Amino acid sequence: MIGRLSHVAIAVPDLDAACRRYRDGLGAAVSDPRPMPEHGVTAVFVELPNTRVELLEPLGDSSPIAGFLERHPTGGLHHLCFEVEDIEAALQALEARGVRVLGEGRPAPGAHGRPVLFLHPKDFGGTLIELEEA
Ligand code: CO
Numbered sequence: 001m002i003g004r005l006s007h008v009a010i011a012v013p014d015l016d017a018a019c020r021r022y023r024d025g026l027g028a029a030v031s032d033p034r035p036m037p038e039h040g041v042t043a044v045f046v047e048l049p050n051t052r053v054e055l056l057e058p059l060g061d062s063s064p065i066a067g068f069l070e071r072h073p074t075g076g077l078h079h080l081c082f083e084v085e086d087i088e089a090a091l092q093a094l095e096a097r098g099v100r101v102l103g104e105g106r107p108a109p110g111a112h113g114r115p116v117l118f119l120h121p122k123d124f125g126g127t128l129i130e131l132e133e134a
Contacts, residue, residue: 001090002082005051006132011065012075015042015057022046022053033057039111040064054111079118079128087115087133099123107133 012018015033023030031045040063046053056078058066068078084090087107094101100120110116110132119129 001093002084002131003134004083006081006083006130006134007045007052007054008080009054009056009078009130010075011056011058011068011072011078013057013069013073015044015055018055018057018075019044022055028053035059036111040066041111043111077127079130081116081130081132083134084131085134087117087131090131091117094119 010018019030019033022028029047031047033042033044035042037059040058040060041056042059043057044055046055056065058069065078069075091101091105091107094117100123102118102120107115107117110130112132114133116133117131119131121128
């Protein structure tokens with residue numbers, strides 16, 4: 001069902017500092033910060049030859065990553081995102097297999113404008129999984 005690794009998302013308390021680490025420390029190509037108020041984060045994309053890393057900083061009062069950063073004050077791996085060809089077909093297959101889908105259990109527009117689903121971290125070794133229609 002799943003295809004390529006779309007991105008690895010890391011929640012950070014200080015986006016500027018994280019950008020410097022990747023750009024100046026690792027020599028990576030780092031995008032300008034992109035505020036996404038509808039998702040409660042500001043994101044930076046680290047472009048790699050085979051995937052990308054998203055650095056996420058909370059934005060606004062009800063950021064979905066605020067609680068995560070309270071538990072992990074220095075930041076940490078927030079989720080992995082895998083591509084799927086057809087998100088509705090993926091959802092049906094997941095339901096048939098008893099995999100827990102978070103939220104309302106329906107695809108919703110993700111940070112890249114494509115529909116996404118999130119799967120329960122307790123089913124995946126403690127790692128939140130995002131599926132994104134490619
Ligand atoms: Co993501």
